[in-house]
Amino acid sequence: xxxxxxxxxxxxxxxxxxxxxxxxxxxxxxxxxxxxxxxxxxxxxxxxxxxxxxxxxxxxxxxxxxxxxxxxxxxxxxxxxxxxxxxxxxxxxxxxxxxxxxxxxxxxxxxxxxxxxxxxxxxxxxxxxxxxxxxxxxxxxxxxxxxxxxxxxxxxxxxxxxxxxxxxxxxxxxxxxxxxxxxxxxxxx
Amino acid sequence: xxxxxxxxxxxxxxxxxxxxxxxxxxxxxxxxxxxxxxxxxxxxxxxxxxxxxxxxxxxxxxxxxxxxxxxxxxxxxxxxxxxxxxxxxxxxxxxxxxxxxxxxxxxxxxxxxxxxxxxxxxxxxxxxxxxxxxxxxxxxxxxxxxxxxxxxxxxxxxxxxxxxxxxxxxxxxxxxxxxxxxxxxxxxxxxxxxxxxxxxxxxxxxxxxxxxxxxxxxxxx
Numbered sequence: 152x153x154x155x156x157x158x159x160x161x162x163x164x165x166x167x168x169x170x171x172x173x174x175x176x177x178x179x180x181x182x183x184x185x186x187x188x189x190x191x192x193x194x195x196x197x198x199x200x201x202x203x204x205x206x207x208x209x210x211x212x213x214x215x216x217x218x219x220x221x222x223x224x225x226x227x228x229x230x231x232x233x234x235x236x237x238x239x240x241x242x243x244x245x246x247x248x249x250x251x252x253x254x255x256x257x258x259x260x261x262x263x264x265x266x267x268x269x270x271x272x273x274x275x276x277x278x279x280x281x282x283x284x285x286x287x288x289x290x291x292x293x294x295x296x297x298x299x300x301x302x303x304x305x306x307x308x309x310x311x312x313x314x315x316x317x318x319x320x321x322x323x324x325x326x327x328x329x330x331x332x333x334x335x336x337x338x339x340x
Numbered sequence: 341x342x343x344x345x346x347x348x349x350x351x352x353x354x355x356x357x358x359x360x361x362x363x364x365x366x367x368x369x370x371x372x373x374x375x376x377x378x379x380x381x382x383x384x385x386x387x388x389x390x391x392x393x394x395x396x397x398x399x400x401x402x403x404x405x406x407x408x409x410x411x412x413x414x415x416x417x418x419x420x421x422x423x424x425x426x427x428x429x430x431x432x433x434x435x436x437x438x439x440x441x442x443x444x445x446x447x448x449x450x451x452x453x454x455x456x457x458x459x460x461x462x463x464x465x466x467x468x469x470x471x472x473x474x475x476x477x478x479x480x481x482x483x484x485x486x487x488x489x490x491x492x493x494x495x496x497x498x499x500x501x502x503x504x505x506x507x508x509x510x511x512x513x514x515x516x517x518x519x520x521x522x523x524x525x526x527x528x529x530x531x532x533x534x535x536x537x538x539x540x541x542x543x544x545x546x547x548x549x550x551x552x553x554x555x556x557x558x559x560x561x
Binding site (some may be wrong): 313 | 343344345348349351352353355356357359361362363364365366367368423424425426427428429431432433434493494496497498500
């Protein structure tokens with residue numbers, strides 16, 4: 152990637168790796184909301200998600216010297232957050248709470264009518280059940296692309312799989328969930 | 341969607357400011373040092389136990405068997421230290437493929453030995469499978485630790501990153517013991533030189549997995 156097409160946070164991370172300490176705030180402002188969204192959808196625990204976000208940035212900070220010049224910071228941050236999430240779930244012996252969608256969060260805001268909220272919760276529970284029934288690798292690919300808004304390339308990097316593999320997993324997940332072709336991939340790549 | 345609090349932002353940035361972290365230049369220097377020290381220790385131990393033992397092996401045997409072996413070892417180190425275009429590394433399947441490529445050097449060494457060694461009519465030296473296995477495995481450990489240090493941040497995120505460094509270090513250990521051991525019996529080379537490489541790689545992978553899991557447990561408390 153050339154500097155011309157690289158994002159502001161990627162260039163900021165490059166400067167940070169070179170020793171420009173002030174550049175971390177630019178990286179934070181650009182990717183923290185996305186990573187936090189990714190974490191809170193899975194933990195459904197604001198405190199835990201904040202804690203994991205903090206650990207993610209601490210890892211980015213400590214490992215800044217290994218950031219490869221010209222690479223992208225977002226997939227790296229997601230791969231770190233993903234690992235911390237797995238470690239956290241293992242450590243606490245809890246089942247990973249996969250989250251339905253923004254439905255439950257919106258509903259919790261209390262801005263919708265009770266009937267509509269209940270219907271949405273019911274729908275969320277059904278989606279949750281369907282997602283739970285998927286093989287974990289398919290579910291993960293689906294969630295990252297559809298719920299977290301990662302591109303296939305970013306999801307592949309975060310998971311540590313090839314783009315073709317992630318695309319295939321997501322395709323199978325869509326098929327299993329009965330989603331139409333039109334509803335598929337909100338991908339960017 | 342929940343939004344992030346400004347206090348969390350300040351907390352994280354302050355925590356980063358108060359925590360030492362190498363810049364790219366400093367990290368590169370440390371990595372080079374760790375790699376050289378690891379390899380140097382393996383090589384130093386090898387020299388300490390006597391280094392090269394030629395036995396009845398001819399120069400032609402050395403060239404035909406060990407030049408490809410050294411080439412494989414060099415390739416392994418290059419692959420272990422190679423940086424991809426992505427900080428988060430290449431895919432798991434590619435990493436396993438690279439490790440398999442490095443390990444392929446061992447059976448290729450055996451094959452070369454079968455083709456050139458036994459046909460050359462060289463007498464086989466003393467044989468001790470266990471001795472060679474232990475020494476070969478031991479010689480690969482410092483090199484492995486040096487490479488794992490270089491990859492430590494990646495390992496914390498993806499354990500599979502360890503497979504190429506471990507494969508490279510175990511092939512290096514196998515090369516050192518093969519240069520020392522004068523026995524060219526095929527079954528000995530398999531048991532004494534090839535198997536230990538695989539065994540030490542597998543054992544170190546388990547150690548790394550356990551230690552990263554323990555670190556994760558600690559950091560989550």
